[in-house]
Amino acid sequence: MRGAWPSGRLSVMRVTVLGASGRTGIHVVRLLRGRGHQVRAGLRSRRRAEQVAGLGAETVVADVTADADDLVEALAGSEVVISAIGAPDPDQASVDLVDRDGVMTAIRAAEKAGVSRFVQLSAQFADSPDQGDRLVRSILMAKQISDSVLRRSSLNWTIVRPGTLTDDQPTGHVKIAGHLEPGRVSRADVAAVLVATLEEPLAENQGFDVIGGEIPIPSALASLG
Template sequence: MRVVVAGGHGKIARHLTRRLADRGDAVTGLIRNPEHADDLRADGAEPVVLDLESADADTLAGHLEGADAAVFAAGAGPGSGVARKETVDRGASALLARACEQAGVRRFVQVSAIGTANPNPPDVGEVFGAYLDAKRAAEQDLRERDLDWTILRPGILTDDQPTGQVLLTTELQRAEIPRSDVAAVLVALLDEPKSTGHALTLISGATPVAEAVREVVS
């Protein structure tokens, strides 16, 4: 399988790349900073330097030719303001989805955020509220496209060691999840055709990853 990962130098994306590369899949990582290219090569990916805030769909579609799936794992990141939540967390996801349509890449897995299924709480800060709004809009954009999409909404992300055990559900439950376990679930979702059309919340739990995916889509 050839997978194109947007936000290829992000923490979840790098865990995902290593898992895919270790089992023999081909990974193309889209990055904005050329200084990150060597890190991606070390992870087993082919880096492509492309700024998703300024690229056009035609150019991006060219890098998607022949891919089996795309994963949107990009984000404006900590310290970014309201404007970049819109251009990255919403705009870049929509751009990747549009480019997938043009390139004929039907499988699309979007890393979203816990909390998008409900309205923002009244005490949410301006920037975090904009982040949730952008993720919510990106989900809606994806739902309206003719793609085989899956939306994954991880809980509070940590850099803890993976446990391999999760709670994957359609309900909102806010708790922590190691980034490496998120990556393991992304791999399992890519492998499971029945996961298309599902929006799922992910936190740490007591069920092995493969079993959790099978159960939630059955």
């Protein structure tokens, strides 16, 4: 699929969003639908289906800590997976189960299901946890491992590492680079970056930081290389 969506020309894609009921995931679903993509909203549990009701997305149960074969089935037919998953609790066991092992299971399931592209919502300093905030170091270490599994996978990958997330209104403007100073960025803008990576070939097989900034998202992504 590499190079299948040149800049500026929109191809409709079949995309599964993992963690679709989350505060970032729901923005991702909405934005993908707005771009005309076919969206499957992956839910940890059917109980969260009301979160995505009315957005025009198919729903599927996709618990990354449950049966791996079920996950392969949930991802089958998708060209792209965007993972916006995050552990429900910050304790080490939960983070290791979801952000490390669960995301690794999702990556393997995506490979088995014939998915081409995997876009991972990681975190700033996940590639250097010892430089990150001590309070979130266990999350950073878990993501460091799953991010490296994704980089070494057979998938076409993108790893987006945002700073501290806020629920501020979207601005459509960010700052993106391989590594940036610590910062904050809204979940809505991060979701827009995740979705925009699908239209920017330079974002393929790349990991980068994103914080709030002044550069329109497509231009910020186009500066990668």
